[in-house]
Amino acid sequence: MGQSGSNEGPSATIQCVTRDFLQVRFDLEPFPDEILQKILSFLPPRELVTRCRLVSRRWKHLVDSPTLWKLKYGFDPWNVIHGGDGWVVENNRCPVEGAESQTCFVTSFFWCSKSQTIDLLKEGFCEHYLDVHQPPIAISDWVAGREDCGCMYEINVHLLAADRQSIKTFSNPTLQIDQWNNQIYHQVSHVFENYGPGVRFVQFSHKGKDTLFWKGWYRARFTNTSVTVRCNVNENQRVACEHSAFHWSRHR
Structure with missing residues (x-):
């Protein structure tokens, strides 16, 4: 997860590096809940709880929701x-x-x-x-x-x-x-x-x-x-x- 500054908390963006070594930030807030939950389901549990959960009230609700954990663990x-x-x-x-x-x-x-x-x-x-x-x-x-x-x-x-x-x-x-x-x-x-x-x-x-x-x-x-x-x-x-x-x- 990207951060908007060294002294700031977690932000609702992800940071990617292209083949040309350009840093690109993507704002995740416009995504509907079901898409954002799918994205978050790929992250490790510790990142979800100690970082993503602190981004906003919306993200806290998504991380605490059983739906995200269902997506993450499937049928196994x-x-x-x-x-x-x-x-x-x-x-x-x-x-x-x-x-x-x-x-x-x-x-x-x-x-x-x-x-x-x-x-x-x-x-x-x-x-x-x-x-x-x-x-x-x-x-x-x-x-x-x-x-x-x-x-x-x-x-x-x-x-x-x-x-x-x-x-x-x-x-x-x-x-x-x-x-x-x-x-x-x-x-x-x-x-x-x-x-x-x-x-x-x-x-x-x-x-x-x-x-x-x-x-x-x-x-x-x-x-x-x-x-x-x-x-x-x-x-x-x-x-x-x-x-x-x-x-x-x-x-x-």
Whole structure:
């Protein structure tokens, strides 16, 4: 990212050098949000958070938006196990207020699970920072049932060391939603704090199924799943990894 002066903060321009060694600046402000987000998605996470996020209120909103992180990570991170008729993606039957993504993963009549492991070093954190400052790591998941069918839901999150041994674990007692429910989403959340040195990965997994074994997709619905490392931007290291329907954004 270019800067307009040695004593100024980040600017909304990029600087390129031509074959003739001419410096050319491009103003990115005229671009619509969807184009600017596509451009920003090619930058490393640390640059997005410690530089781009400080350019303006508009850029802060774009960097904090799950849309940019969906563009950046695509379909790759989820490891999926299909039970029954497998996973499908549908629109939310009941909206999650304030959520950008109003689509959901829907499970089937046997356990359907998804898991993902986040490498904190690849996301821009150094070992010293993680070990000394131990920034809070917040996880959040939203789950709902279908009105005419009960369902079950489980979540497990591990903070892992470099050798993949678990340092801290969060698991929620099996959540059961009865038949003839109101379809409203329930948030399951937890914040890891004071977890000690050595954390290098966050392993997130959740699964669901119905309670009536009906063929099709009448079961637990997941949406707007997120893992966020909460750090002070003044500490010059911060990253928010929003994994809310990352891998299904192209279906919306």
